[in-house]
Structure formats: structure tokens, C-alpha cells
Amino acid sequence: MSYSVNASILLTEVPLLERPAAVARHGFTRAEFWWPFPTATPAPEEVDAFVRSLREAGVRLTGLNLFAGDMPGGERGILSHPGRAAEFRAGVESLVRVARATGCRGFNALYGTRFSGCTPREQDDAAVENLRFAARAVAPFGGVVLVEPLSGAPRYPLRTAADVMTVIERVDRENVKLLADFYHLAVNGEDVDALIERHAGDFAHIQIADAPGRHEPGTGELPLHRWVARARELGYTGPVSLEYASSQDDPFAWLPREQRG
Template sequence: MNYTVNASILLTDLPLKDRPQAVADAGFTRAEFWWPFPTPTPSNSEIDEFVNSLEAAGVQLTGLNFYAGDMPGGERGVLSQPARAEEFRANIEPVLKIARATGCTAFNALYGNRVDGENPAAQDRLGVENLRQAADAVAQIDGVVLLEPVSGTDAYPLKTAADALSIIEKAGRDNIRLLADFYHLAANGDDVAKVVEEHAADFGHIQIADHPGRNEPGTGKLPLEKWLERSAELGYDGVVGLEYKASHNDPFAWLPRESRA
């Protein structure tokens, strides 16, 4: 397997601009990030600093989230929220600028929590519309939009693979794919082994953390290695995102250095 480090959940003791070098120092050559700026439309200088930090470290950006609102405050995307959807649309051009500068082609569009007082069906119609707009935009660079089931937030409506696949089907774009985060799926009670058997060849991306705890592989009870091996056997040939919370001083001690690059 080829691994990519999620440097938004790992290495958080370092400033953002120093994390790509820390990824390289740990022996990896790939990284992914949540949206790394506080607003959907960062300045050119902010974008340049981010891109330059990756280039200086020799680290390939493999994945990037669209703007998802205030993640520490509990927001999980804005694209299906009527009052926030314009922020998502405004974010598309900065995402494309980073993509063109880095060669990144995978973009996670967190769907957004349900909003009190808003019709869920209307939110879904808006979500599908904005997913289509994002997919059409990143198609210019042969990009893929990823849709992810998420745990830990009751208001987030996509909790299982089936939930996300239903929205993907409605959107009707070939370049919208399921992001299979094995931790989130397991935490929500989904049958991960069945999801792998039925959909691995069509996964847009895989992310891993162990459960319970959301820490390194081997700290919980999930058969992550088995699921990854089976996904590869069934046709998944992408990278695997390490999106877990470090429970030790060395967050990568579980993975031999020769397996990281």
C-alpha cells in the first residue's frame, strides 16, 4: 500500500507551513490536508506559502478538502446549507488554483450538517447541485470529488456508505466517488467488510484510523490490514490516508520506515 499523511489531524504541534517538511522527515512522500485556511477564499500569498511549503519539502499533495466551515466548532461542510452554499461555490476557484500548482486531483467535499428549520429534502437538492458544480469544475484537471460518511456528529446526515452512495447516484457525475474512511464507517455501525466487497473497485479514496479511539492502526479492534488487502485485491489502486490521532510521541512507529515512501 502507498500511504499519505493527513497533516491536518497529525503533526498539529507544528505550524501549517512546517508540516510538509515533517512529513518528509518521517519518511513519507505524500500528504493530504483538510482545508488549510480559515476562510473559503484565501489570499494569493496564503496559497503560495502553502504550495511552496510542499514543494520545498518534496511532498506531493494527494488530497485536499473543500472549505468545510468551522470544523473545531462542529461544522462539517457547507455545501448543502442554504445560508452557506455560496461560500462553497466561492471556494472552488481557490481549490483549482492549488490543484493546478500541486497536481492534486482528489477533493473531499464534506456534505454539511442538517440545519434546524430547513427542509432536509431541500438541503439534499442543494447539496447535489453543488456537488455537480464542483465535479464539473475539477473535471478540467481530471479531478475527483469525494463524498464521505462521517461519525461523531448527529446532525451530519451521511453516516453509512449507502447514505453517501445515494447522493452520488443522484448527482450523476462519474467523477464523484465514495471516500471510504474505515474508522467513520465502523464507528457508525456500517458493515465495512461488506462495503469493501461491494464497492472497493469504485472507492475514490480510503482513510484509516483504528476504533475505538481513532488512533494508530493496532490500537483498536479493526482488521484494517485485512480490509486494505481485500480492497487492493478487488481493484482499489489509490493511496491510503493516515487520518488518525496520535497516541504516542512517534505517530508512525507502527509502520516500518521502508513502507512509508
């Protein structure tokens, strides 16, 4: 099993540039991050410092979110905001710099929430064009743009795998694929067992957290181990991202150290 630590939701007691080293101290060799910069266009020295923190820790970057706006303020992506296309695309150019320096190949594009002053169709059209732009930008080095359903954001329109697949079909690019976050899917009422049976081989990335609570596996009621094992049986070959909020002093106590690398 190959695990990747989401170091934007875990290890938050550690400064961001020290988190790759913290990931390594816990016995992992892979990490992913939400967008790690305060703006879509970080200065070169900011990018260099982030890349250096990974390299010095010996940690491979397996996933990176595209710029998603003001996440602490409640934004969940600007992909579908017609008035922010230039900002989004500038963020893609910054992401490409990080990707080329780290070897990262998976990029999560949060869709954005519905807002007044713009029709859902206008937002969806903007999202499709921005996804095509991102897909073209990362295609030369084998990058994949990921789209996921979310829970906990009432105005976020992608709630199920079917919602995401509708967008992906409109985009019509081979390197735009589904991110299967078992926590969000389950909380939103998805039949995760059925989804795995139908589409496990098409998953481009898996993230896990238990529910209720969005904490460590074993703290809730979801059969995460069974779901992951079945997805692998049916063709999923990528890492499993640990994207949960810690509820205890050791957020990885559930996973033997010899299984983390």
C-alpha cells in the same frame, strides 16, 4: 503500499506550513490536508505559501478538503447549506488554484449537518447542485470530488456508504465518488467486509484509523491491514490515507520506515 499522511489531524504540534517538511522527515512522500486556510477565499500569498511548503519538502498533495466552514466550532461542511452556496463556490475556485499548482486530484466535500429553518429536502437539493458545480470545476484536470460518511456528528446525515451512494446517484457525475473511511464506517456500524467485497473497485480514496479511539493501527480492534489488503486485491489502486490522532510520541512507530515512501 502507498501511504499518505493527513497533516491536518497528525503532526499538529508543528505549524501548518512546516508540516510537509515534517511529513518528509518521517519518511513519507505524500500528504493530504483538510482545508488549510481560515476562509473560503485565501489571499494569493496564502495559497503561494502553502504550495511552496509542499514543493520545498518534496511532498505530493494527494487529497484536499473543500472549504467546510468553522470546523473547530462544530461545522462539518457547508455543501448542503442553501444560503451559503456563493461561499462554497468561491471556495471551489480557490481550491482549483491549489489543485493546478500542486497536481492534487482528490477533493473531499463534507456534506454539512442538518439545521433548523431549512427542510432536509432543501438541504439535499443544495448539496446536489453544489456537488455538480464542484465536479464541473475539477473535471478539466482529472479531479474527483469525494463524499464520505462521518461519525461523531449527530446531525450529519450521511452515516453509511448507502447514504453516500444515494447522494452520488442523484448528482450523476462520473467524477463524484465514495471516500471509504474505514474508521467512520466501522464506528457507524457498517459491515466493512461486505462493503469491500461489493465496492472496493469503486472506492476513490481510503482513509484509516483504529477504533475505539481513532488512533494508530494496532491500538484498537479493527482489522485495518486485512481490509486494506482485500480492497487492493479487488481493485483499489489509490493511496491509503493515515487520518488518525496520535496517541504516542511517534505516531508512525507501527509502520516500518521502508514502507512509508
